[in-house]
Amino acid sequence: MxxxxxxxxxxxxxxxxxxxxxxxxxxxxxxxxxxxxxxxxxxxxxxxxxxxxxxxxxxxxxxxxxxEPEFSLEMTTEVITYRHRLGSWRIHWENLQRADCPRVRQGLEHVGLETVGFKLKDYTEFLTSISPRLATHLLMEQRPLLLHNTNEGCATGSCYEESMFDDNHFTLNNGTVLTGVKAMLANRMAELRKRLGYDVFIATSDIDRTPEEFAALISQCQAARRTNKVQ
Missing domain, CATH: 1.10.287 (Helix Hairpins)
Incomplete structure (x- = not known):
């Protein structure tokens, strides 16, 4: 890198x-x-x-x-690519704002989740590159994340149901209007950013090290890119 x-x-x-x-x-x-x-x-x-x-x-x-593919993630000098038997997604380094381990409130403490979160600058490339089958898989896999940092004023629990099945149209920054499963994924990403601060998540089962070690690797790669640009 x-x-x-x-x-x-x-x-x-x-x-x-x-x-x-x-x-x-x-x-x-x-x-x-x-x-x-x-x-x-x-x-x-x-x-x-x-x-x-x-x-x-x-x-x-x-x-x-x-x-499953031989390698779940490939990180080059330009892009991070995630591969799954249902498809793939990619994030260019220029579009990655930060990556870290999300933390949630449990009583008076904050504890880390067994996942790594990516915060994107723009959703366009991610949502146009992902396959509908993988988008559906992510919607199912990441449903438990909606249970964290919920709206304490939502006493009926309907807020959780609305965010889980939000199929409203989603307009990307370039004007493209998403519908169907990709719109649901875009709305889910926006909701998870509100609750956890990140848009895309990688589970520990998809990496070969702890979430903290993987987040540190991402930070090292970003620092190396900035250093190379200065040089």
Missing amino acids: SGNNPEPILIRAASKSNGITSIVIGCAGLVFAALWFVLLPDWLFLAGILITSAALVTLLVGYFKIR
Whole structure:
């Protein structure tokens, strides 16, 4: 990322680890279950069903792990790219205002969330580059974030429902009017900025280090870019 190191930084998702191992364990479990049914008496049939179910679940977990891209994030000197099996999004460094670990109130204290937030200068590039399938996934994945720093004056709880299903049209700075799932994502980003101070979030399962370490890496990359510009 610096002038002496133009190679991209590749981040592997923690959730992708042990995918092959899970598949091997799942296959071994199915073989064991088959032998269980053949060799053991009928009164142990229910236990065999439980072993089969566990093996199938393990097999599915491994399958979904290996379906994900090899690297979840790629950071070059120009852009941060997030990759998912449902699509990708990108943020140019020039459009990134800051990145850090959001904190929420819990009683009298502020505690950090297990995520890294990105605050953007403009939504246009992000929303035009993201696929509708990934936008839908983010809407589902990030719903729990709406529960934090809620409006204390909303006694009925309807404020939460309105922000979760806000499908009003959204107008970008360049005049483009978004509708459908991308408008919902844009409204969700605006709402999360009000509550948590950030627009886009990356879960700890998508990175290979702690949120604090990843946020520090982003800050180092931004500092390196500023230094290179001065030079």
